[in-house]
Amino acid sequence: MTDAIDEATGLVPGDALFALRRQRPDFITGAELCRHAVLTPADDQGLAPPLRLALARRMAALNADGPLTAAYDAALDTAGARDDLTRLAAGEIPLPGPLRAMALHCDRVTRDNRSASEADIAALVAASLSTPQIIALSELIAFVNYQCRVTAGLRLLKG
Secondary structure, X not given: OOOHXXXXXXXXXXXXXXXXXXXXXXXXXXHHHHHHHHHOOOOOOOOXXXXXXXXXXXXXXXXXXXXXXXXXXXXXXXXXXXXXXXXHHOOOOXXXXXXXXXXXXXXXXXXXXXXXXXXXXXXXXXXXOOHHHHHHHHHHHHHHHHHHHHHHHHHHHHO
C-alpha cells in the first residue's frame, strides 16, 4: 500500500526506496495518521478542512514542492474551496483578518522558522484565534513542512 509521501515522491511497489521505507512501517503509519489528524481532524477547532488544505497547499508551494502542491490543489478542488481560500492557497497576503494572520504565520515559519517569535503568536491572538486553534495551526505547519522535507530527501535518494 502506498501513502501520500510515496505518491508525492513517485515511489511504487518494487522500487528499492519503497522497500527501504517499509523497513520502518511505524514512520509510514505515523506520518499517514498525522496527515489525517492535521488535515481532517474529528474536532477541527474551527479550522475547517478546506482552510487546512489551503494552508497546506500554500506551504507546499513555498517549499517549491510541485508534486505536493499539485496533490493539495486536487484536494482543494475536491473540497470545493473558493474565493478567499483559493487566494490563500495561491500565496496571496491581502486577506481578511484571521486568514491574513494565519498566512503570515505559515509563511514565516515555513521560510525561516528561527525568526518566529512570541510576537507572531500575539498576532494570531489579536486576529481572534483561540489557543486550541493556534495549536492546531502549529501542528499543521509542522506536519506539512516535515512532509516537504521528507519528500525532498526521498527524491534526492531516488535520483
